[in-house]
Amino acid sequence: MKTTLPARAAISCLILAALLAGSAQAGIPDTFTNLKVFPKDIGKQKLLGAMRDFSTALDVRCTYCHVQKTPGDFDSIDWASDDIKHKDVSRGMMTMVRNINSDQLPTATGEPGGMVRCITCHRGLENPRTLDRVLLDTMEKDGVDVGLARYRELRDEFYGAGAYNFSPSTLNGVAETLAQSRGDLDGAVKVLDLGIEMNPDDSITYLMKSKVLIIQGDKTGALASAKKALELDPGNEQAAKIIEQLNQ
């Protein structure tokens, strides 16, 4: 049978609607009994839209916040129950987001309304810490090597997802904090070496490594690193100056 394009589109719409009704909405009541932040008479579509936004923002399933009595059985979820702590934390987050958008943001910018949503901070993560924070906290607790292993894991899992900033500036910033605030020059060099492995064209990483090696007394290494920085970025005056001084 030959179907015209609009007819086919209509058919796939029907299929899609049936799929949505069958999977996501079966077992979900039409009225709600335990809403404390949303209006009590909120429509089902609107509530479920918000719930999907929550799930996407944190990259979790409904059962991250809602109690499922029989594992794997969607129909056994007790939607009204507050037994999972994440649900009540989320209520606090909803109120926070509402206040930011209705008060704090308009006050700060002088523009009406605001665009902050769960995903603005969460970016697909349950705990929306930034990558440099995750690395520095891990290094403080378990050492630099464990932090570097964590970087590789997170990069394998999240690269391209927008959850973490894998641009050279993150590792450079971590190295700077290790060197300046924690006095850990060896750790800083390890971080910069990982940076060179991951972003071999970043002149700033080489320049920073050169500076750390100077403090460590490794003149040869510092010179090689500064030369590499200048090669990648011929206009880099700092690298040129370091080379000039080291050659004297």
Ligand code: HEC
């Ligand atoms: C990050 C936490 C979180 C996730 C994930 C989540 N919810 Fe919710 N859900 C809540 C919160 C918080 C409320 C209560 C809102 C309020 O008090 O106004 C709620 C309320 C509900 C209710 C109303 C229950 C009642 O009777 O009061 C339903 C139904 C619901 N969610 C369905 C879903 C579905 C379906 C999903 C998955 C697509 C989902 N939720 C994912 C946090 C979450």
Ligand code: HEC
């Ligand atoms: C302004 C940034 C911001 C926004 C917007 C935001 N959150 Fe959060 N959220 C955080 C931070 C930061 C944490 C981690 C707090 C901590 O443990 O240090 C967090 C933690 C959470 C947790 C606890 C996770 C855990 O590990 O236990 C949940 C659940 C959560 N947020 C849900 C939401 C939901 C749902 C929304 C949207 C209604 C939202 N958040 C909006 C910043 C935000």
